[in-house]
Amino acid sequence: xxxxxxxxxxxxxxxxxxxxxxxxxxxxxxxxxxxxxxxxxxxxxxxxxxxxxxxxxxxxxxxxxxxxxxxxxxxxxxxxxxxxxxxxxxxxxxxxxxxxxxxxxxxxxxxxxxxxxxxxxxxxxxxxxxxxxxxxxxxxxxxxxxxxxxxxxxxxxxxxxxxxxxxxxxxxxxxxxxxxxxxxxxxxxxxxxxxxxxxxxxxxxxxxxxxxxxxxxxxxxxxxxxxxxxxxxxxxxxxxxxxxxxxxxxxxxxxxxxxxxxxxxxxxxxxxxxxxxxxxxxxxxxxxxxxxxxxxxxxxxxxxxxxxxxxxxxxxxxxxxxxxxxxxxx
Numbered sequence: 001x002x003x004x005x006x007x008x009x010x011x012x013x014x015x016x017x018x019x020x021x022x023x024x025x026x027x028x029x030x031x032x033x034x035x036x037x038x039x040x041x042x043x044x045x046x047x048x049x050x051x052x053x054x055x056x057x058x059x060x061x062x063x064x065x066x067x068x069x070x071x072x073x074x075x076x077x078x079x080x081x082x083x084x085x086x087x088x089x090x091x092x093x094x095x096x097x098x099x100x101x102x103x104x105x106x107x108x109x110x111x112x113x114x115x116x117x118x119x120x121x122x123x124x125x126x127x128x129x130x131x132x133x134x135x136x137x138x139x140x141x142x143x144x145x146x147x148x149x150x151x152x153x154x155x156x157x158x159x160x161x162x163x164x165x166x167x168x169x170x171x172x173x174x175x176x177x178x179x180x181x182x183x184x185x186x187x188x189x190x191x192x193x194x195x196x197x198x199x200x201x202x203x204x205x206x207x208x209x210x211x212x213x214x215x216x217x218x219x220x221x222x223x224x225x226x227x228x229x230x231x232x233x234x235x236x237x238x239x240x241x242x243x244x245x246x247x248x249x250x251x252x253x254x255x256x257x258x259x260x261x262x263x264x265x266x267x268x269x270x271x272x273x274x275x276x277x278x279x280x281x282x283x284x285x286x287x288x289x290x291x292x293x294x295x296x297x298x299x300x301x302x303x304x305x306x307x308x309x310x311x312x313x314x315x316x317x318x319x320x321x322x323x324x325x326x327x328x329x330x
Contacts, residue, residue: 001157005099007314009158010165012095016111017169019088020142022075025049025177027135028207035199046071052180053083072131077124085138089115104152107145114141160250164309167250171243172302174208174230179295201226208238227291228283240298241278248275267308274301 029049032039039045047066050059058081063070078084082091093115100108117123117137127134146166153159198221205211205226213236218225233239248271255268278298286294 001161003314005102005158006161008095008099009102009161010309010314012092012099012111013162013165014169015088015092015095016142016145017166018083018173019085019092020139021170021173022083022085022088023135023138023142024209025052025207026072026075027132027139028203030131030135031206032199032203035203036196043067048180049075052176054176055081055083069128072127073124076118076127086118089118099158102158104148106152107148110141110145110148114138114145117141157254160253161313163250164247164254167243167247168302168306168309170238171240171247172299174238174240174243175295175298175302177204177207178227178230179292179299197223210236210238224283224287227286231278231286232281232283244271244275244278247271265312267305267312270301270305270308274298274305277301 026049029046033045044066046068049071050056050066059066059070059074062080063074063078074081074084076085079086079090081087089111093111096103096108096111149159149162153162201221201223202211205214208230210230214226214229217229217233229236229239231240234241234245236242251268251271255265281294
């Protein structure tokens with residue numbers, strides 16, 4: 001497979017996953033404010049949604065105060081911010097356009113329609129009038145695209161590059177959402193275990209679409225159980241462990257049957273170390289280390305794996321040729 005095609009498939013799925021996660025987080029915040037009317041007057045109620053991104057400096061320099069309107073604009077329509085929903089869907093569409101001969105036509109049509117729905121004039125007014133419907137529609141459209149791909153795309157090399165991008169992005173977002181809740185949302189330590197704490201943990205589960213599956217396993221809201229579920233559950237498709245295991249499986253399929261190649265690859269070793277770290281850790285060890293420190297390490301490892309994927313599969317490399325003077329760049 002051409003590296004251009006693999007790169008487009010990998011990033012198309014990362015951007016779609018990022019847009020879907022952003023829509024889900026905003027929708028969850030809107031629901032939480034309905035449950036906690038007192039928070040509507042809090043000037044920093046929307047600030048955690050910016051902290052999740054790690055781009056608070058950009059926000060204060062380019063957007064302003066942490067109002068609902070500003071945060072929604074930042075996350076949804078700011079086309080100068082590369083991680084907004086508009087920017088992500090624009091990039092996903094361009095990547096999809098470049099591999100139209102690889103992906104199913106229904107998938108391309110759905111990605112194009114989703115982009116046009118965000119880019120058309122009046123989309124910002126629609127989001128202001130019916131925000132719940134607006135973000136719900138984005139989320140469901142992304143689910144539909146994933147379903148179309150699963151049902152109609154051959155599960156070969158192109159598919160596994162798509163899966164690699166999707167699961168790495170999903171693992172990163174789940175870890176960031178958990179990290180922000182643990183450190184930022186609660187204003188005081190004595191709020192831990194309060195009704196406010198429970199509502200916020202419930203909102204966190206909703207923002208990862210995991211509330212119903214969590215209830216089936218644990219029923220009562222408990223911070224330890226939620227952290228355990230979102231990091232270590234082996235069968236829930238949005239847990240960090242599930243995402244890393246499936247990303248590693250796709251990487252193995254991409255390497256194919258060449259054991260020699262896979263065992264000598266620095267990328268394969270990095271992914272194996274990350275997989276081992278999450279598979280053989282336990283919630284009690286995480287709490288002893290510190291949840292923030294553990295998640296920070298996971299995010300660092302995911303970024304390192306992402307950089308190594310770029311170097312291994314997508315980056316332009318110098319080609320040496322002993323029969324000619326100098327080097328070529330392919």
